[in-house]
Amino acid sequence: MPTPAQKLEAKYKALVERFMKLPIIAKIGVSLGVFAALYALLMLASPFSCLINLVVPLVLLGVLWKLNIQSIKHLLVVGLLGSLVIAGLYADFATRYYLDLPAEVAGSEDGELFDGIVTPVYGTSETLYNFTVSVRLPNSTSVVTNMTVVVGDLRFYGGIGHNYTMSLAESESNETIAKYYNVTTVPHPLNLFVFWANIDGEWYIAGNQNPSSKSPLPTYGVEGPAYRDYGAIAAVMLPFGLYAGFVNIYPVFGILVLMVWWLKRARKMRIDSYQKSVAEREKDRAGVSKDEAKVPSLAKAMGAGGEDSFVCSECGADVPGEAKVCPKCGEKFD
Structure with missing residues (x-):
């Protein structure tokens, strides 16, 4: 009488055999589902890690091969479909990150500029955003000039920066610390900002000294302000997603497929050469x-x-x- 483990093994084998008889379209769908699930899990565990670009293509190729999808053309086509899946997932993860930005404060490396923030972080094209920063004055006679906040839109290519001159908040300033502000709207759904100032003839810049490790695009600029609009931010992130899918993922997958093709071709060449050698030897022996x-x-x-x-x-x-x-x-x- 079979044990429970043997019964379970028999059911598993029967299920695998039945699954292997499915049409190739169904197998490709399952492969892409596994591919997407793995990518999502890795993004949750280690967002936007470079290691994902190596692990995911390798797993996709292994799953396809296990399902007997071994035609080079089929593999390359499925790789393209997988890259589209990656583009969508990347854009979604990045959009969700920018809809829930962590609190970030701008500061200069030497501490002369500090507590640079924007309030509110989220709004619309009509919202008034208040940019503020504090300046540590070396002495009571220090002169601050060209106090500026630079707000640039975050996009894949051709981002535009806007310079806004900041005003002194006299009621919140004293002989050692001066506070500056600027209230303005922003014309783009996703932005970065930094502060510039000239103090006693020396230039200082304040940005994000500790970018978030979970950011899709960690930069020196502080992330924000942004529109709380999923569609608008997703449209900005989609080109980054396409880059991730077709530049970071697909070339790696393509190289793996070409390696498999070459190994299969080399093996076939060795077998053909051996069979030809055996046939010639038999032919020579038959004539003696x-x-x-x-x-x-x-x-x-x-x-x-x-x-x-x-x-x-x-x-x-x-x-x-x-x-x-x-x-x-x-x-x-x-």
Whole structure:
């Protein structure tokens, strides 16, 4: 009587056999589902990690191969579909990140500019955003000029920066710390900002000194402000997703497929060469008579045997020259 484990194994094998009989479209769908699930899990565990670009293509190829989808053309086409899936998932993850930005504060490396923030972080094209930053004055006679906040839109290519001159908040300033502000709207759904200032003839810049490790695009600029609009931000992130899918993922998958193709081709070449060699050897042996196949014995070659002895072509035994039958294996000679 089979054990529960054996019954479970039998059911599993039956399920696999039934699954392997499914149409190729169904197998491709399952492969892409596994591919998408793995990518999503890796993005949750380690967002936007470079290691994902290596692990995911390798797993996709392994799943396809296990499902007997081994045609090079099919593999490359499925890789393209997988890259589209990656583009969508990347854009979705990036959009969700920018809809829930962590609190970030701008500051200069030496601490002369600090507490640079924007409020509110989210709004619309009509929202008034208040940019503020504090300046540490070296002494009571220090002069601050060109106090500017630079707001640039975050996009795949051709981002535009806007310079806004900041005003001194006299009620919140003193001899050692001066606070500046600027209230403005922003025309783009997703932005970055930094602060510039000239203090006593020296330039200082304040940005994000500790970018978030979960950011799709960690930069020196502080992320924000942004519109709380999924569609608008997703449209900005889609080109980044396409880049991730077709530049980061697909070339790796393509290289793996080409490696498999070359290994299969090299193996076929070796097999063909071996079969050709065997066929030629059999052809040569078929055209040689028994008498021509007689090989001089080792004893005769060394001068120790009789003049008429030879070696049996079947078993290698020394046979007298006048013999018609090998004394060892019984092979007959003409």
